[in-house]
Amino acid sequence: MPVCDETNVELVGVNELTSLQNENRTQQPCETETPQRCQGLRRCCQKISKPLRTKYHPLPENPSICQRLKYSFLCPPHGNLAWYMQFFILVGITWTVLVSLTHSEALPGGNFFSLFVLFYGAIIGGYLISFLRLPPLLGMLIVGAALRNIPMVKIVGMSIDMGWSSALRQIALTVILIRAGLGLDPKALRKLSFTVLRLAFIPCLAECCAEAIAAHFLLGFPWEWGFMLGFVLAAVSPAVVVPSLLSLSDRGYGLEKGIPTLVIAAASVDDVLAITGFGVVLGIAFSKGDIALTIVKGPLEALLGIVYGIIVGVIMWYLPSKDxxxxxxxxxxxxxxxxxxxxxxxxxxxxxxxxxLGCLTLAFIAALRWRKEAEKEGDNGINGMVGILWMIFQPLLFGLIGAAVDVTAIDGGTVGLAMGTLAIGLFIRLCASFGAVMFSGLNMKEMLFIPIAWLPKATVQAAIGGIALDEATKRGDANLMVLGTSVLTIAVLSIVITAPIGAALIAIFGPLWLEKQKEGKNENEDDEVLS
Structure with a gap:
């Protein structure tokens, strides 16, 4: 009996196994049928899409224009076509979100619609004008002015709320000052030679005084407004000068005598001086009461800004904590x-x-500790994040500055006198820049190149050019608003005239007048600053 039982058990087990195998066999065709269909559909799709895919049609080594054009439209999207697609998709998403949140404000004639058109229009304008090797900010400025003054589209510029415009420009100014503060290298500042200090201070102060005097006698500006205009116009533009000089440096021009380093290092000090002087004079111009208190108030405001920057900057050494x-x-x-x-x-x-000044100081003080940590632990990413903020607010800043200029409200005689004031200041600046680098070991061509490199104006003028008008608007004083509008108009004129001309002259005369570094020369010599 035990043997029979074991045999029966084995037979039962075999029967169950056989039945399971039979079930699997019956189910096998049903399970493999679906993958076969999928594979067939996949092969069909691949056959249809094969002529349109970059994988099967790579670009040859020396492609013709037709081959490049054909390759640019192949899938998946790549290159400029992919950038254009994502840009327009982002435009559509942004507008859809604005409409869903603000309704009529995001439709034509609304404030948010105008800001939306201005922002993306400025980006497109900056992108297009870069093909002419001109600063993108010039294209952004032109787009802003066009949206305010061209009859068919000027409703866009006129529909922008002045409060929003002022606030956005103030935020952009904050981002500019933070970038400037983070970019001030204390080691480089300690190593600055007397030539760099002369180049930073002498042209800025000389141009400021010349334009203040010219504005007082030609435009009838009060003295404090004349000096305010002088400091607005006296600042050199890092947005134009730095990329232009770095381009020359990459090709080896002027490195043996440290000319790119000389100009770039002095540019940061020049901007700090102009912004500080503007802040002091602004406080004097809009203060009320005793004249003695008015004179003291300007330096007091500068001191308060420095103290605020130091205190907050030190706090940022410890907050947030390292962990x-x-x-x-x-x-x-x-x-x-x-x-x-x-x-x-x-x-x-x-x-x-x-x-x-407080904004500039706090960024500089905070960066003192952050820079040391970055040297030990690697890049902390602060500059990258601030750079992203600047990418967002740069088109808003220059677009809004252009949109603030109403051509119909500008008197032709005033423009002529304003051009004369600007010309006088630029002439004095060129002479002062040439004199600042005399007896510094440069030859005549190199000394002539420095004033050309010190010519372009853009970023600082756009950032602080409208502040006086904003303050006058808050006070509701019609006379001060006229003066503020004149300051802003002249600032825009200085950008339109000097930015493209300066960039073009640097690109032309840099290779002609600067010596090219010889091959085999120590590459670290470009960091040397003239003594």
């Missing part, structure tokens, strides 16, 4: 928030001169 995840993100947010507090808060308490 915080995404510390660079929180540092960027704190930096931007503290900078906006300085910019907007100083205006609320009627100490406008303290804001820009």
């Amino acid at each position: 915080t995840k995404n510390a660079s993100l929180y540092r960027s947010l704190l930096l931007l928030g503290a900078g906006m507090l300085a910019t907007f808060g100083s205006s609320i308490v009627h100490l406008s001169g303290a804001g820009p």
Whole structure:
């Protein structure tokens, strides 16, 4: 019996196994049928799409124009076509979100619709004008002016709310000052030679005084407004000068005598001097009361801005703590928030001169510790995040500056006198720049190149050119608003005239007048600064 039982059990097990195999066999065709259909559909799709895919049609080594054009339209999207597609998709998404949130404000004639068109129009204008090897900011400025003054589309510029325009330009100014503060290298500043200091101070102060005198006698500006205009126009533009000089440096021009380093290092000091002087004079121009208190108030505002920057900058050494995840993100947010507090808060308490200098100082002080940490632990990402902010606010800044200029409200005689004022200041600047680099070991061609490189104006003029008008608008004083509009108009004229001319002259005369570094020369010599 036990043997029979075991045999029966084995037979039962075999029967069950056989039945399971039979079931699997019956199910096998049903399971493989679906993958076969999918494979067939996949092969069909591949056969149809094969002529349109880059994988099967690579670009030859020396392609013709037709081959490049054909390759640019192959799939998947790539190159410029992919960029254009994502740009227009982003445009559509942005407008759809604005319409869903603000309704009529995002439709034609609304404030958000106008800002939307201005922002993306400025981006396109900057992109197109870069093909002419001109600064993108010039294209952004032209688009803004066109949206305000061309009859068919000027409703866009006229529909922008002045409060929003002022606030966005103030935020852009904050971002500019933060970038400038982060870019000030204390080691480089300690190593600055007397030539760099002369180049930073002498042309700026000389042009400021010349334009203040010219504005007083030609345009009838009060003295404080004349000096305010002088400081607005006296700043050189890093947005034009730095890329132009770096382009020459990459090709080896002027490296043996450190000319790119000389110009770029002096540019940051020049801008700090112009912004500081503007803040002081702005405080004097809009202060009320005793004249003695008015004179003291300007330097007092500068001192308060420096103190605020030092205190907040030191606090940012310890907040957020090092063990915080995404510390660079929180540092960027704190930096931007503290900078906006300085910019907007100083205006609320009627100490406008303290804001820009406070913003600049806090970024510089905070970067002292962050830079040391970055040397030990690697890049902290702060500059990259601030750079992204600048990419967002740059088209808004220059577009809004252009949209603030109403050509119909400009008197032709005033424009002529303004051009004369600007010409006088530029002439004095060229002479002062040439004199600042005399007896510095440069030859005649190199000394002539320095004034050309010191000519372009753009970023600082756009950032602070409209502040006086904003302050006058808040006060509701019609006379001050006229003066503020004149300052802004002349600032725009200086950008339109000097930015393209300066960039073109640097590109032309740099290779002609600067010596090219010989091959085998120590590449580190380009970091040397003239003594």
